Amino acid sequence: MTAAEASQPRASDISSKGARRPLIAPSILAADFAAFGAECRAAEAQGADWIHVDVMDGHFVPNISFGPALVAAIRPHVTTLMDVHLMIAPVDPYIEAFAAAGADRLSVHVEAGVHTHRTLQAISSAGLRAGVALNPGTPVEAVLELLDLVDLVVVMTVNPGFGGQKFLDSQLAKIARLRTAIGDRPVMIEIDGGIDETTAPRAMDAGADVLVAGSAVFGKGSVDAPEGYGHAITAIRNAAAGAWA
Ligand SMILES: O=C(CO)[C@H](O)[C@H](O)COP(=O)(O)O
Numbered sequence: 001m002t003a004a005e006a007s008q009p010r011a012s013d014i015s016s017k018g019a020r021r022p023l024i025a026p027s028i029l030a031a032d033f034a035a036f037g038a039e040c041r042a043a044e045a046q047g048a049d050w051i052h053v054d055v056m057d058g059h060f061v062p063n064i065s066f067g068p069a070l071v072a073a074i075r076p077h078v079t080t081l082m083d084v085h086l087m088i089a090p091v092d093p094y095i096e097a098f099a100a101a102g103a104d105r106l107s108v109h110v111e112a113g114v115h116t117h118r119t120l121q122a123i124s125s126a127g128l129r130a131g132v133a134l135n136p137g138t139p140v141e142a143v144l145e146l147l148d149l150v151d152l153v154v155v156m157t158v159n160p161g162f163g164g165q166k167f168l169d170s171q172l173a174k175i176a177r178l179r180t181a182i183g184d185r186p187v188m189i190e191i192d193g194g195i196d197e198t199t200a201p202r203a204m205d206a207g208a209d210v211l212v213a214g215s216a217v218f219g220k221g222s223v224d225a226p227e228g229y230g231h232a233i234t235a236i237r238n239a240a241a242g243a244w245a
Contacts, residue, residue: 028053040078117146154190155190
């Protein structure tokens, strides 16, 4: 894939309200850490559109999770897009490692450095899709000049660092403002944090395209009872789709 192609959404995930299917991206932060390969296979088999990988460095966020070696380890287990959310600073020294590991998209926080524009260019140059993420306290305006460099904006609906937190309703107005700002650009909005059957429709109604769900998926089953993941993914997707009916 060329850098230009990498920066564009594929036809299958371009969204336009009323003609789109909500995309569900289970976050493996809530999976069984002793069984990542099996967990990813189960999530994909049960209907996950993407696998979401939360990378935390104990510096940008107050938690440590995993890095490129984990992405490389789970890559052979899934065919879905591997959506990697980097909660790290700095980002640039690690782009090549994540590309080599098999990531499909790297989303970086606009708060993680002063040269986000350069970082997004470097991600595309490495042949990956590029995304930009916004903490709850960061306004939409912080990413307006970056929209032509990304195929995804991540709106955090919790403060990043931990799964299982409560969805911040205060972010709904921000999602709606972002949707207006994006206009007809091929840029998706991903919502990350506190997504379940009750919050999914509110996020979608505000303008989301992709829903990250950790606890609400991986908390509902196991590799030995993976149908729980399928029921959870279907329930979130159906609840989200209802927002467009
Ligand atoms: O980025 C994250 C935390 O920083 C997680 O992806 C997010 O919190 C999802 O977990 P949950 O669905 O359990 O809220």
